[in-house]
Amino acid sequence: MKKLISSTVSIITSAAVLVCSGLSSAFAASEEELSFDAETAEVYLSDLDAFSLTLSDQPKILSNFKEGFYNYGDTLEGNNLAVYNALMELDEPTDTPIYVKLPQSVSIKLDERDPKKFSEKDNETYQDALFTNCKPGIDCALFDRPELYWIDPSYMAISVGTDTTITPNFFTGGYTVKIRSLMIVPSWLEGFESQEDAVRYGELLEKALEKVPVDGANRYEKLKNIHDYISKFTYYDLNAKFSSSALGALVEPGVVCEGYAEAFKIICDRLDIPCVCVFGNLIENENAGHMWNYVQMEDGKWYGMDVTWDDLDGAGGKEIKYEYFLKGSNNFYEKHWPVTDYKITQLVYPEISETDFDPSIYSTLLPPTTTTTTTTTTTTVTQPQKTASGDLNRDGDVNVADLVYCQGSVLGRIKPQYSCDANEDGVADVFDIIYMRKLLI
Secondary structure, three states, X not given: OOOOOOXXXXXXXXXXXXXXXXXXXXXXXXXXXXXXXXXXXXXXXXXXXXXXXXXXXXXXXXXXXXXXXXXHHHHOOHHHHHHHHHHHOOOOOOOXXXXXXXXXXXXXXXXXXXXXXXXXXXXXXXXXXXXXXXXXXXXXXXXXXXXXXXXXXHHOEEXXXXXXXXXXXXXXXXXXXXXXXXXXXXOEOOOOOOHHHHXXXXXXXHHHHHHOOOOXXXXXXXXXXXXXXXXXXXXXXXXXXXXXXXXXXXXXXXXXXXXXXXXXXXXXXXXXXXXXEEEXXXXXXXXXXXXXXXXXXXXXXXXXXXXXXXEOOOHHHOOEOOOOEEEOHHHHOOOOOEOOEEOOEEOOOOXXXXXXXXXXXXXXXXXXOEEEXXXXXEEEEOOOOXXXXXXXXXXOOOOHHHHHHHHHHHOOOOOOOOOOOOOOOOOOOHHHHHHHHHHHO
């Protein structure tokens, strides 16, 4: 089980000054303007969320929050959609307050007007009003757009806007507070020394992304290159400087599952390959969980991808496996279980294929073997022999029959008489199919 912690549960809610100066009578019937002190009327996402994620990337790239891709933000409406849209407009590290006008005002009833006198019930009512009207928007923005690499959601300060009003309840007692806007103050990761430092790391991330090999004839080959590059570059380290950020997977090695998944999504986003980050394997009493990706392939189906668990952290971090590479639910869910209830936020994940991705779908792209007829002879035109290793069926030639032989062997459809280790890496697997396809084109 991988630790996923960006914060711990704490009640930091300050004694928010909701006191309206000059309330002349308990019998006043009109709304009075709220006297608001932003510095002392804040709550934090960590007040509620023990499993908050720290998400990452670089501000000025296109991501899968584009129209036509799978976006968590598409499930939002009303106030949370307004918060989501406000965060989507951020393009560089900042701690400047973000003011969000709520499309739907929120009314709550409190026994006291002074937060210093709030009962536990009042505190819960006040916090729930803020969290339920902003947390889903914040979470979905960070899941959809890991370009916000600099934000630490645990310490995002949230408070009511200055247009909040309070009204004494004459008949029932207590007060009605009407919230019309929110103020959200972003906070950057502790690993940054300053705002300028956060900006500098964004530039380093951009340069790092340019080094990732994303070549390939199809998504399978591109995803394998991304998977392998991240695994070879970094290693699992809970105590690293940017352990919960894509920076730890692409800029300064040392990262946990959050960073692996976010880095993978960032690169997929640049390639217009639909990809989402998925939260799961939650064990609440240990404050532990896991994060991975779902990716959509050319067949229109989604598949599980867990780069964290495929990186064996061997000598020099170079040992890689493909046990969780483009897997269907029949295999992937043996050790993964997604969690949709993310502390108020309800995440809706794509449904993944039951079976693993089959690279043989690309064989339809191969040029067919053709036959040319004359008055005297019939000549079969085949691809020229490339290398001895490509003659898998030992018929003296390298052609599409060897590819069919390789696919049948790797996929368990035939019992091979000869080895199908075309790329000579010591094992016959799907990468030999890819090798043969490239050999024949």
